[in-house]
Amino acid sequence: MSIEAEVLVCSGTSCFSSGGPEIYNNLLENLEEKGLTGEVKLVQTGCFGFCEKGPIVVIYQEDNPGGIFYCQVEPEDAQRIVEEHLIKDEIIEELLYEEPETGRKVAQYEDMGFYKYQQRIALRNCGLIEPHNxxxxxxxxxxxxxxxxxxxxxxxxxxxxxxxxxxxxxxxxxxxxxxxxxxxxxxxxxxxxxxxxxxxxxxxxxxxxxxxxxxxxxxxxxxxxxxxxxxxxxxxxxxxxxxxxxxxxxxxxxxxxxxxxxxxxxxxxxxxxxxxxxxxxxxxxxxxxxxxxxxxxxxxxxxxxxxxxxxxxxxxxxxxxxxxxxxxxxxxxxxxxxxxxxxxHIGTEESTGTKVFALAGDIHNTGLIEVPMGTTLREVIFNLGGGIPDDKEFKAAQTGGPSGGCLPREKLDISMDYDSLLEVGSMMGSGGLIVMDEDTCMVDVARFYLDFTQDEACGKCTPGRVGTKRLLEMLNRIVSGEAEENILDKLEALCHEIKKTALCGLGQSAPNPILSTLEYFRDEYEAHVFDKYCPAGVCKDLASYKIDEEACEACGVCKEECPVSAITGSKEEGYEIDPEICESCGICEEECPFEVITRG
CATH class of the missing domain: 3.40.50.11540 (NADH-ubiquinone oxidoreductase 51kDa subunit)
Structure with missing residues (x-):
């Protein structure tokens, strides 16, 4: 009996941990019940790349050579896939990918923005074959x-x-x-x-x-x-x-x-x-x-x-x-x-071929992509990534992992290649690409990466062992509102000293997140140091919340939800937040049904 359909079930780590094996077993069981194991080839593949939408099942048939792409599949969907798609030849609309901007359902992955702009060389077989076969x-x-x-x-x-x-x-x-x-x-x-x-x-x-x-x-x-x-x-x-x-x-x-x-x-x-x-x-x-x-x-x-x-x-x-x-x-x-x-002839003159990026953060389509070198950051974020969720503004992209740097909105049209990224204070690295929206505190981002590199430092050289610790201490003082006025000069000077003297490349590149955020987001550092204020409202020691008294509907939800009883008042008199008690957790802002609580 000839194979009439091939069903590929993603079994990369992401889908594997979110139900992939159970989906595979349920499909196998349903195929056996219907006597279709000789007509349908069922394969556990590697990662399709679109991790945001996993678990993923793709079905290839003679009349659908491009493959029907089902995403966010649940184990209980296996029976429907067999009975409705494979037996009745009906596409299951609810399992199709929906474009974030238009809401249009897309059946074939080649028509999705996430895939159609890719050129796969290193990933050419991922999601298409049984990995070890x-x-x-x-x-x-x-x-x-x-x-x-x-x-x-x-x-x-x-x-x-x-x-x-x-x-x-x-x-x-x-x-x-x-x-x-x-x-x-x-x-x-x-x-x-x-x-x-x-x-x-x-x-x-x-x-x-x-x-x-x-x-x-x-x-x-x-x-x-x-x-x-x-x-x-x-x-x-x-x-x-x-x-x-x-x-x-x-x-x-x-x-x-x-x-x-x-x-x-x-x-x-x-x-x-x-x-x-x-x-x-x-x-x-x-x-x-x-x-x-x-x-x-x-x-x-x-x-x-x-x-x-x-x-x-x-x-x-x-x-x-x-x-x-x-x-x-x-x-x-x-x-x-x-x-x-x-x-x-793929890519740019000095950065040839393609590059695989792990696209993550504040973006609609997270996952693994492979694009020609020289593709712009804007194309990656808005064509493949589908843009920023919740109609928020793009703020920065961090490339190159802990050794890389943060690029602002003004660099959206930069060519994603080795030399162009180095010129603006970042780097290609292994291909990590973290997208951040308007609610991100760039000082806190730099602190996060320094916390990582300081913790991972091997301790063999003094710049890596002690220097990164001192950098982290300074960043912690900045985000807690305890920084002295000349701290930014000391921070920058120590960054350059570590770059010159650390033993290995990892130590030498550890200050890059600080240097790039100082260059492109210095105003945020200055707000933290001089005004004792976090513009993004992320740093709890510097964040404060207030209620717009004129717009407040006095519903009382904020008072009920506050975990530390920092909100006082009544429905008759209105409500206010006591800054001495407030822990800046943000729960009141999240729970307010009228959106009248803001960070300030």
């Missing part, structure tokens, strides 16, 4: 690039192709991948090693996790090609323990690759041997830095060291080592198959 990967040209590299190309020819592509490392540094491979290949020493850095620790970032969960064979194939180039026979994937689903799927993918002979001895009869092992990290943010990562892979404490020497000459067990990020490696097979020139 090597035969499904092969059906989508998997391991053809490795076969071509081993049987038709020399290491030098592969390096030339990667250099032609101008592929830059997607882990944050943006170093040219072809140059890195060339340096390691020419370095003296044996054995040589290759490592995939899947230690993704930025708050709000999940790009690497989704690729490893959704398409682990692309990472294995990229590793094998890189190993062949530099002359390594052993590779490692360093992944954090908080990614159990990624580890599980990677283990299964490695096992199946060995069984099929694309890992192991004499791959494709070329005489090239290569094996991959997984190293699970304990979740230290600093282990994303390559020298700290190397120490951790060796079983040592994950402390960074100064450079030079660089890993290309003195890396794992003091041998030449290449370290590439997950997304970087996922691009390699497509570059080998399609040519470096093809890749270099």
């Amino acid at each position: 090597i035969r499904e990967y092969i059906a989508r040209d998997g391991y053809q690039a490795l076969g071509k590299a081993l049987t038709e190309m020399t290491p030098e020819e592969i390096i030339d192709e990667v250099k032609t592509s101008k592929l830059r490392g997607r882990g944050g540094g943006g170093f040219p991948t072809g140059v890195k491979w060339e340096l390691t290949k020419s370095a003296e020493g044996s054995p040589k090693f290759i490592i995939c850095n899947a230690d993704e620790g930025d708050p709000g970032a999940f790009m690497d996790r989704s690729i490893v969960e959704g398409d682990p064979h692309s990472v294995i194939e990229g590793l094998a090609i890189g190993a062949y180039v530099i002359g390594a026979n052993q590779g490692y994937v360093y992944v954090r323990a908080e990614y159990p689903l990624a580890v599980d799927r990677l283990e299964k993918a490695i096992e199946s690759a060995r069984e099929l002979g694309v890992l192991g001895e004499d791959i494709f009869g070329s005489g090239f041997d290569f094996n991959v092992e997984i190293r699970v990290g304990a979740g230290a943010f600093v282990c994303g830095e390559e020298t700290a990562l190397i120490h951790s892979v060796q079983g040592d404490r994950g402390d960074p060291h100064g450079k030079p020497p660089y890993p290309a000459n003195d890396g794992l067990w003091d041998q030449p080592t290449v370290i590439n990020n997950v997304e970087t490696l996922a691009n390699i097979p497509q570059i080998i198959l399609n040519g470096g020139d093809w890749f270099s």
